[in-house]
Amino acid sequence: MDDHSEVLLSCKDVCKNFGATRALIHVDFELRQGEVCGLIGENGSGKSTLTSIFAGVQPQTSGELFRAGRPYRPANMVEAQKAGVAMIVQEAATLPTIDVASNIFIGNYELFSKNGHLDVKKMHREADKILKEIGVEDIKGSTLLAELNFEDRKIIEIARAMYLKPEILVIDESTTALAQKGRQLIYHLIDQMRSEKKGVIFISHDLEELEEVCNKITCLRDGVLVGHLEGTDITTANMRPLMVGRELEGSYYREDWDGSSSDEVVLDIRHITSENGYVQNLSIQLHKGEILGFGGLAGCGMHEVGRMIFGLDKTVTGEVVHVPSGTKITRIDDSIRHNIGYVSKDRDNESIILNASIQNNTVMASYKKLSRRGFISPKAEKRLSDRQIETMRTKCLSGKQFCNQLSGGNKQKVAFSKWLAAGSEIYILDCPTRGIDIGVKAAMYQLIYQFKMEGKAIIMISEELPELIGMSDRMIIMKEGRITGEVTRSKEVTDTKLIEYMV
Numbered sequence: 484m485d486d487h488s489e490v491l492l493s494c495k496d497v498c499k500n501f502g503a504t505r506a507l508i509h510v511d512f513e514l515r516q517g518e519v520c521g522l523i524g525e526n527g528s529g530k531s532t533l534t535s536i537f538a539g540v541q542p543q544t545s546g547e548l549f550r551a552g553r554p555y556r557p558a559n560m561v562e563a564q565k566a567g568v569a570m571i572v573q574e575a576a577t578l579p580t581i582d583v584a585s586n587i588f589i590g591n592y593e594l595f596s597k598n599g600h601l602d603v604k605k606m607h608r609e610a611d612k613i614l615k616e617i618g619v620e621d622i623k624g625s626t627l628l629a630e631l632n633f634e635d636r637k638i639i640e641i642a643r644a645m646y647l648k649p650e651i652l653v654i655d656e657s658t659t660a661l662a663q664k665g666r667q668l669i670y671h672l673i674d675q676m677r678s679e680k681k682g683v684i685f686i687s688h689d690l691e692e693l694e695e696v697c698n699k700i701t702c703l704r705d706g707v708l709v710g711h712l713e714g715t716d717i718t719t720a721n722m723r724p725l726m727v728g729r730e731l732e733g734s735y736y737r738e739d740w741d742g743s744s745s746d747e748v749v750l751d752i753r754h755i756t757s758e759n760g761y762v763q764n765l766s767i768q769l770h771k772g773e774i775l776g777f778g779g780l781a782g783c784g785m786h787e788v789g790r791m792i793f794g795l796d797k798t799v800t801g802e803v804v805h806v807p808s809g810t811k812i813t814r815i816d817d818s819i820r821h822n823i824g825y826v827s828k829d830r831d832n833e834s835i836i837l838n839a840s841i842q843n844n845t846v847m848a849s850y851k852k853l854s855r856r857g858f859i860s861p862k863a864e865k866r867l868s869d870r871q872i873e874t875m876r877t878k879c880l881s882g883k884q885f886c887n888q889l890s891g892g893n894k895q896k897v898a899f900s901k902w903l904a905a906g907s908e909i910y911i912l913d914c915p916t917r918g919i920d921i922g923v924k925a926a927m928y929q930l931i932y933q934f935k936m937e938g939k940a941i942i943m944i945s946e947e948l949p950e951l952i953g954m955s956d957r958m959i960i961m962k963e964g965r966i967t968g969e970v971t972r973s974k975e976v977t978d979t980k981l982i983e984y985m986v
């Protein structure tokens with residue numbers, strides 16, 4: 484990087500404590516014009532904490548921030564945005580009960596107010612304009628947010644971050660929440676910001692993506708800034724040891740190419756159609772000992788399939804049958820009773836209760852298993868929860884810590900732990916490794932493979948083609964609510980082959 488370029492944002496000696504947790508320890512950081520700085524580190528290393536301080540979400544405990552060389556103390560996100568620093572946060576940050584435009588301009592309605600009256604039409608028009616500017620033509624400012632799916636809601640957050648034309652854009656682990664369309668949109672914005680000599684801080688656990696997109700990498704480990712990479716040194720091979728402090732060996736995914744499973748069907752999904760029309764007359768069978776992968780582009784219906792199988796969404800035609808018991812799954816209770824677990828893509832709203840402890844979340848689906856003559860021993864609860872914390876290497880103070888105090892990746896570990904603790908026989912995993920760091924990701928893949936070998940059955944819905952190819956026995960590709968391709972595990976399967984069925 485050109486050292487003569489202007490420093491857009493910096494911090495000196497920043498510390499952040501949450502009670503006993505030291506999330507940031509004496510961090511110095513600099514972002515210059517034209518830099519796209521990838522911020523890496525294991526789950527809980529302090530990435531979101533640092534960037535949220537830059538974006539005015541919370542103040543540091545000590546240390547100083549500077550914006551273009553001047554002291555910078557944003558009191559909230561709106562103030563930071565006005566100072567040219569915008570952030571797209573990791574989790575959903577939109578309100579479903581108001582329209583798209585109101586979500587984009589939240590905190591800035593005065594832009595459209597005159598004599599105390601809000602000019603709603605003008606606000607809708609302006610929202611349409613901004614959406615168009617960032618390359619989105621199919622969402623309108625007047626649409627109620629609740630009508631949009633998860634990916635499109637994320638796109639609204641991008642529009643919100645971009646409308647004041649920020650000089651610094653922070654993207655916190657957002658690409659994994661987005662399908663291909665949204666990712667291309669973010670990459671395009673990053674390119675544009677770089678060429679305009681603005682700055683981007685990009686948090687991601689996808690090292691290939693970082694290698695592609697960034698011209699600088701900064702790494703945090705346990706709250707301490709441990710190093711930078713620049714230019715040709717930005718390779719996945721250099722990033723891995725920097726993050727975890729040791730070499731990671733072997734392949735991420737399972738190493739065999741045997742896509743066989745038992746003939747025994749555990750779930751028979753017959754002609755299901757969803758209420759919202761995203762899934763149309765879909766039939767598929769899941770077998771014992773099978774990892775069945777679902778892939779497709781945004782809006783293809785694969786996430787809805789997972790929700791319907793678990794009993795979270797209604798089917799308007801067809802049925803889902805748990806074959807060993809002959810039960811029709813129509814509600815979540817049916818699933819839990821038959822040892823079916825589900826990890827939703829929308830973690831904070833559907834997979835965990837944020838205002839409850841790790842232990843309460845972990846044992847939530849295991850009460851039947853833990854109950855002895857109607858009583859549950861607190862010791863047994865703690866034992867079960869502690870075992871999952873250890874297996875998943877969840878970074879926390881103890882099982883008593885509330886989930887809203889955990890880093891994103893560690894929340895995802897709790898979401899998975901709940902079904903692990905319950906001893907599920909069938910797992911429906913929607914983007915299971917979202918936000919998880921590379922070390923734990925490898926451990927999670929091993930665990931999923933172990934489940935298969937134990938005769939459990941897994942549905943893995945994924946937006947990551949390497950993950951689908953690397954882990955599935957069979958890959959189901961969907962487009963517009965229907966199955967367009969079915970591919971069996973083999974060394975010869977490529978991204979290109981799967982994409983052909985998606986478009």
Ligand SMILES: Nc1ncnc2c1ncn2[C@@H]1O[C@H](COP(=O)(O)OP(=O)(O)OP(=O)(O)O)[C@@H](O)[C@H]1O
Binds near residue numbers: 501529533
């Ligand atoms: N509000 C809070 N209260 C208590 N502890 C917190 C709070 N927010 C974050 N922490 C702790 O601070 C540490 C750093 O968390 P942070 O979210 O910054 O990690 P991260 O590197 O962004 O992780 P991930 O990759 O999982 O998103 C973690 O130990 C986390 O539990």
